[in-house]
Structure formats: C-alpha cells, structure tokens
Amino acid sequence: MRKLYTGLAWTVAGAVVIQAAAIAFAFGGMLNLVAEGGVVDKALLESFQAAGVGEVGFLIHGVVGGVVIPLVALALLIVSFLTRTRGATTWAAIVLALVAMQVTLGFSITDVPYLGLIHGANALAVVAAASFAALRMRRRSSQPVPEEAKTDAVAA
Template identity: 75%
Template sequence: MRKLYTGLAWTVAGAVVVQAAAIAFAFGGMLNLVSEGGVVDKALLESFQAGGVGELGFMIHAVVGAGLIPLLALTLLVVSFFVRVRGARLWAAIVFGLVALQVTLGFSITDMPYLGLIHGANALAVVATASIAALRSRRGRVADATDASPARAEGASPDAVAA
C-alpha cells in the first residue's frame, strides 16, 4: 500500500507538470497563429476549428485538469486511509483540498481572469504538497499502535529521565 500511495502522489505531481507543458504548448500555438496573421476572437473559440498548432494543448489541459488530476487526488486520499505511514492522511487531504481549489479556480477564470494568477501559484502548491506526501511516505516511519504515546512520538525512550 505504501508504494501505491507514493506512486499516486508522484503521479499527481507529474500530471500537474503535464498541465504546465500543455498550456505552454497551447499558448505558443496561439501566438504562432496570431503572428501569422490569424485572429483570435469569439467566433474562433466557439467554432472549435482553430486548427492551429497547439490547439491540442488546451484540450489536454482541460481533460487532465478537470478529470484526471481530481480522480488521482481522490484516489490518493482514499488510499491514505489504508497506508500505515504517519501523516499520510493529512498530506493527502491537503493535496485533495488544493486540487479542489485548483479546479474551482480553473472554471472561474472566464468570469474573473485575475484568478489565473492564483491558479498558476496554486498549481505549484499542488506539485509541492504531492511531492512532500510522496517523500514523507518513502522516508516516514510506519505508524502502529505502540507509537500512540506522545513520548514515543518525540523519540524519547521509556527509560528517559524527566528534567
């Protein structure tokens, strides 16, 4: 289960990197279209027939961002309840919350374009927290019933002398 959890966390981080590459490809294609004399207007966007280089990037960004990443984050959260790693549920919940915020921001950008600034910054937060979740599960101690006492959690032995 630990390997599944770690793999899911790395997959979430990797999918966000794919998102960045896809949107860069899309905007590069859009700039190419404009530099060659094309016009980007509402009619072009509604026709879904831009046919320019990079148009596929917008589709990849939409499918991966609205479908794949939320599914991966939810799966990571579910798996975190079965893996025996300290902090797994917390980090999976943080990843899931940030992904939920990311999807909300992504769908709200058309109404409030300045949310795009937060959308980009939040993507970095998703990558960071998913990476932390993966790294902590690889190096983290396995949580078990004997580690329930606060003294054990801090690394103190039962023979320790109180100051």
C-alpha cells in the same frame, strides 16, 4: 499500500507538470496563429476549429486538470486510509483540497481573469504538497524497524 500511495502522489505532481507543458504549447500555438495573420475572437473559440498547432494543448490541459488530477488525488486520499502511516491521510487531504481549489479557480478564470494568477501559484502548491507526501512516505518506509518490534517475544 505505501508504494501505491507514493506512486499516486508522484502522479499528481507529474500531471501538474504536464498541465504546465500543455498550456504553454497551447499558448505558443495561439501566438503562432496570430503571427501568421489569424485572428483570435469569440467565433474562433466557439467553433473549436482554430486549426492552430497548439490547439490540442487546451484540450489536454482541460482533461488532465478537470478529470485526471482530481481522480488521482481522490484515489490518493482513499489509499491513505489503508497505509496506516501517521500523516498520510493529512497530506492526501491537503493535496485533494489544493486540487479542488485548482479546479475551481480554473473554471472561474473566464469570469474573473485575475484568478489566473492564483491558479498558477496554486499549481506550484499542488506540486509541492504532492511531492512532500511522496517523499515523506519514502522516508517512513526506508527507516529500519527496531529489532524489538520484529518479534512477538516478551522481554524478560
């Protein structure tokens, strides 16, 4: 269970990196569209046919951020109950709370664009918390078990 927990934590952190790459790709494609003489307006956004190079980046960012990361964070919390390691559930809950905040911020950006500043900073917090959870579990599992804990013998 510890390896699964660690793997899930690293998956959350890695998916956030994919998020950053996807949105950078999308934004670069949008800038390319404008540089080539295209216009970004409401009609283009509602048609979903920008035909730009980076348009798929918006789709990747939406699916990974709105579905994949929340499901993996929830799985991390569930697995944390089975690891029976002190602090695992706390850190999994922190990761899930940060992910929930991230999703809420992401869907609220269209109403309040300034939330994008917090959305980006919170992404770093998600990566940090998930990485810390994974590294903490790795340190716990690499610590040697004391000799007296390995046997059922009663010391005289």
